[in-house]
Amino acid sequence: MSNSEIGLIGLGTMGAALSLNIADKGFDISVFNRTTARTHTFMDQAGILANKITPAETLEDFVASIAAPRAIIIMVPAGEAVDAQIAALRPLLGSGDLIIDAGNANYNDTARRAAEADAAGVPFLGIGVSGGEEGARFGPSIMGGGPKPAWDRVSHILEAIAARYDDTPCATWMGEGGSGHFVKTVHNGIEYADMQMIAEVYGILRDGMGRSAADCAAVFERWNEGPLQSYLIEISGKVSRAHDAKSGNPVLDIILDRAGQKGTGRWTVIEAQHLGAPVPVIEAAVSARNISALLDVRKEGEGLFGASPRPVDLEPDIVESALIAGKIMCYAQGFVLLDLAGRANDWDLPMPDIARVWRDGCIIRSAMLNDMARALTEAPDHNLMFAPYFAKMMEQNAPHLRHVVTTALSHGLSVPALSAALTYFDMMRTARGTANMIQAQRDFFGAHSFERVDAEGAHHGPWGG
């Protein structure tokens, strides 16, 4: 029987949740997993939705169970597994059959796969799916990339399973090739920075202000009622509130301070460097994760130099204001990176729609994204910090960012992402910076030339002899 409307390969956490979401929205779906035992467990747990799901034990049966022209989502670990899966599928597919990679692929891989698919005359989509397991099951944010006709073929399914904001589905076609996965990568870079800045203010509350985990929870809960309202602030409150059954202590206090990473934040920084796009807040967040991994070295450092944090005299409201300013700087950098990448790749990225698609479903969803969508509608290629709404917010909040950063630094509290945000703000409002010194040095040692403030053209200094 070939009557499923769509197929999905890879019943890991995300693939299983996405399959149930698709079935729940009324679509018949076929599923396949490399290990059949996993397929059986999945079907056992599917409950009433099992009657919308066709499990297959071989790839051949799986393909045969989907109505042609087929649409097949692959949700396997990013990297070689995706290429292996595509290679295994290809011989079984017809020319109109569509493969959709919904994993966290590196956009360069997606661009290559898209080009290979294009050369073979078969459609391929790379879609970024955000929202974790809960999002995948009940409404993720979806960032699509690849040929528009291919997107149009499956957009009714993707829009049906996506989160909705004001009844608008959080599923959008971003452009050709690897654009969907690029947008998802930048989403993750921003996610790293957002999380790092929250971790930094948590450090100020805990180490500088002596607040308990429960106190921190109360602070995050209050902030979640204001301009910082977001999923990440919400869950920061929840994780601060939770208790460990084994020790009875707050869970936060028993978690080792060594953060994992699968690499998407790093990819954002690498791509930003390729494009010459400044993303210092995201860079600081990625570096902070790397430093967190150096637990033994940090222990040695504390043994040698002593622990640095000392009490600070700050109010939570001022810290909240600092975080607002830091967040605006981080998103401004992310959107500038997207704008540059769109131009470099001829994607014509829909800037306001990117902000819109992130308003719900994804990890970085927040109240502020709606204001960002509005600002980007008026000026899609202008740095968000100059949009009247955000410029006013920076005027109000940047002094508090400065106060919090300088206070934290002078008391030995590490705030790398917030510091990077403040420095970016200061550099971006300084018409005459200090790169004239760099230019003089370059010209001195390499005759690279410099521009003058009072004349056109390339000039050299009087260094010789």
Ligand code: 6PG
């Ligand atoms: C999402 C997340 C997700 C990401 C994990 C952890 O949008 O749902 O970004 O895709 O993989 O949250 O990523 P790291 O392991 O790199 O922190």
